[in-house]
Amino acid sequence: MVELVAKTYAGALFSVALELNQLNQYGEELDFVMESFKNHTDFYELYKTPRISSDEKKQIIEAVFQGKLSAEIMNFLKILSDKRRTNAFEAIVKGYHKLANEHQNILEAVAVTTVPLKNEDKTALEMKLSKMTGKKISLRNEMDPTIIGGMLIRMGDKVIDGTVQGRLSKMKESLAQIIV
Numbered sequence: 001m002v003e004l005v006a007k008t009y010a011g012a013l014f015s016v017a018l019e020l021n022q023l024n025q026y027g028e029e030l031d032f033v034m035e036s037f038k039n040h041t042d043f044y045e046l047y048k049t050p051r052i053s054s055d056e057k058k059q060i061i062e063a064v065f066q067g068k069l070s071a072e073i074m075n076f077l078k079i080l081s082d083k084r085r086t087n088a089f090e091a092i093v094k095g096y097h098k099l100a101n102e103h104q105n106i107l108e109a110v111a112v113t114t115v116p117l118k119n120e121d122k123t124a125l126e127m128k129l130s131k132m133t134g135k136k137i138s139l140r141n142e143m144d145p146t147i148i149g150g151m152l153i154r155m156g157d158k159v160i161d162g163t164v165q166g167r168l169s170k171m172k173e174s175l176a177q178i179i180v
Contacts, residue, residue, distance in 0.1 A: 002087070002088050002091050003091065005085055005088045005091075005092075006088045006091035006092045006094070006095045007095055009080070009085060009088065009092045009095075010091075010092045010093075010094075010095030010096040010098075010099060011095070011099065013026065013076055013092070013096055014096055014099040014100065014103075016072060017072075017096075017100070018103070020072070022070070022072070023100050023103070023104070024100075025070065026070070026072070026073060026096070027096065027097060027100055029069050029070060029073040030073065030093045030096060030097075031093070032068070032069070033065070033069070033073070033077065033089075033093075034089070034090065034093050036064075036065075037089070037090075043064070046060065047060075047061070047081075047086050047089070048086045048087045048089070050084065054081045054082050054084075057078075057081040057086070058078045058081055058082075061074070061077050061078060061081070062074070062078075065077070080092075101138070104136070105135050105136055106135060106136045106137075106138050107129075107133055107135040107136070107137055107138070107155055107156060108137075108138045108140070108155075108156075109126075109129055109137050109138065109139050109140070109153060109154065109155040110139070110140050110141075110142055110153070110154045110155075111125060111139055111140070111141050111142070111151055111152070111153050112141075112142050112143075112144050112147060112151065112152040112153075112154070112163075113141060113142075113143060113144075113147070113150075113151050113152075114143065114144065114145050114147060114148065114149055115143065116141055116143060117141045122139055122141060125139060125153075126138075126139045129153070129155065133155065137155070146165065147163040147164065147165045147166075148163065148164035148165050148168075149163065149164040150162045150163040150164050150165075150166070150167070151163065152166070
């Protein structure tokens with residue numbers, strides 16, 4: 001149910017953004033709101049709860065985000081409150097970004113490493129992945145010490161495992177087949 005709601009509202013907002021040539025601006029504003037909610041979980045719970053009237057939520061949203069958001073995004077947050085769709089906000093934001101990225105031929109990717117990538121390495125990796133996929137790559141770097149070394153790359157539903165941990169797992173499987 002949430003996915004259908006998110007797809008519908010994300011699509012509507014995407015259409016408005018495209019029409020007004022505000023695709024990136026609205027994306028940044030949605031990210032700002034989502035980041036605010038993540039940093040202040042009580043505020044997010046207040047926005048999502050059905051116990052508070054829509055009018056009260058709209059007043060709170062107005063007070064908190066006044067001057068920080070465009071009129072369209074402010075109204076969008078209020079519409080979600082009126083329609084009791086506030087619990088789908090995070091999924092709507094993800095859906096919006098998915099539509100915007102598809103429109104701009106951008107593919108989001110995550111590079112998991114044990115240490116942060118240097119800017120020049122990140123740029124070089126983005127270029128390589130871009131050549132490989134034919135899309136512009138938006139690369140995010142995450143750290144995970146359990147991979148021991150190397151890199152794990154996730155792009156959509158593709159995974160490229162170049163980690164030491166991955167190689168050790170494959171070696172373990174191969175040895176298990178030989179021994180059995």
